[in-house]
Amino acid sequence: MNYGNVDDAIDSLKSYFGDQLSLSYAVRDQHGKDTSFHPGKAPDAVIFPKSLSEVQKIVSVCSKLHIPIIPFGTGTSCEGHISALYGGICVDTSQLNAVRAIRVDDLDCTVDAGVTRKQLNAQLHGTGLYFPIDPGADASIGGMVSTRASGTNAVRYGTIREQVLSLEVVLPDGSVVQTGTRARKSAAGYDLTHLFIGSEGTLGIVTAITLKLHALPERIAAAICSFPSLGQAVQTVIHTIQAGVPIGRVELLDDTQVEAVNLYSKLNLSVAPTLLFEFHGSPGSVQDQIELVKDIVDANGGRDFEWAERPEDRSRLWQARHDIWWANLAMKPGSQALPTDVCVPISSLAKNIQAAKDDVLDAKLYAPICGHVGDGNFHLCFVVNPNDPHEMTCVSEVNRRMIERALACGGTCTGEHGIGYGKIEYLRQEAGGAFALHRSIKHTFDPSGIMNPGKIVGELL
16 A cells, blocks of 8 residues: 655644644654554654544545554554554544543443543542443553453453444544444444444544443452362353353463462462452342352362452452563563463363463463453463564464464454454454455445554555
8 A cells, every 4th residue: 555745744734733743753652562562663743632623634634645544542452553554643542531421320421532441430430330341451442442342340241342332433534423322222224333343443533432331339349269270260260150140250360470460469379270259249149149159169179269358458459460461571571571362162261271371381481371261261471582583483383373272162363452463364364254344344434544554454455
């Protein structure tokens, strides 16, 4: 794809945006690299729009001059989503940060794309409502929509996909569309809202989101327990789900991950496969859940079963879980992280996790395993020296084998990280003949190929 002269676009936009447009190398470099190993590339300029009309202005100029546009939330994605592979203009949505409306009676709200999940929940304080999707990082809502994020609460509340009622989107020609209404269900036309969810900025720029909200649980209790083997830990999760226990969240850490967490977060957990549970509901229902899960844990050989009900104890436990990225990097100073994930039917979860663990050990790699195992999603976090060709070859092979096993049992190449440019070939393999349909959708919405080019479907010819 041949693009226009980006200097012409910068000149035109500079006169309009002034100090909101940055040509600083430090700023541009920051906006070209996400939290993964994937090599980044800085955009030619970064603009910080403060309104919908300013986003439209950027897109209109870039559309006219045929310049790539890369939307940016907080930069916490994992598959090279924000790298400016062909240069162009980065649109940083952080200044689109208004909570436009909170409608307590309807249990919904409308927020700008740059509002983060923590900011939204702070605004909801005192309403009795909250937004439950928690990918770990304090991601922007727009970024979460664009990458179809989920996280630790997905087993109970679903992913971001289940929480979105409608989107405001600036299309590649600069026009604006509203993809839906605030109605909780609709049979009207194509489901445009869910087409844009997970589109990673390749079809347009999400500028506002209307979300469902949920009532705060009356009681929350957390538990932690360890197991002699990964298989026993995973079977505990499977039996819990099959028993219909409405757990709030359940996370798996393998022994390698527990060791890193202990050192980084100053904990003293048993260095063994470990499950972290959280239960939400009324006092009676939570107690019933606790008793049933305790029986399941005992039947599967669980040990060191401990409860944490005080908010400060629960927060410390889950903060340690959210800090595993930094905990892993601390185990090999000077290295970089390459996180990857798959999602499989829960009946295939144990064998897939154990096979991935075996591959890591055989390849003599350092790659802790964690996962939102209640919905079959688990992660390997390779901690690597990117300048070691042998190590990188081993990483690529272990990642390939993990993904191909997931696809073979009816799973997906990514449960929540997305495609970016890091997993395009795996999407091609997963989608089969439907990959051409992905490309045709991209071409229909963005025939000039200016929206986050090189992501999901690769370059349009």
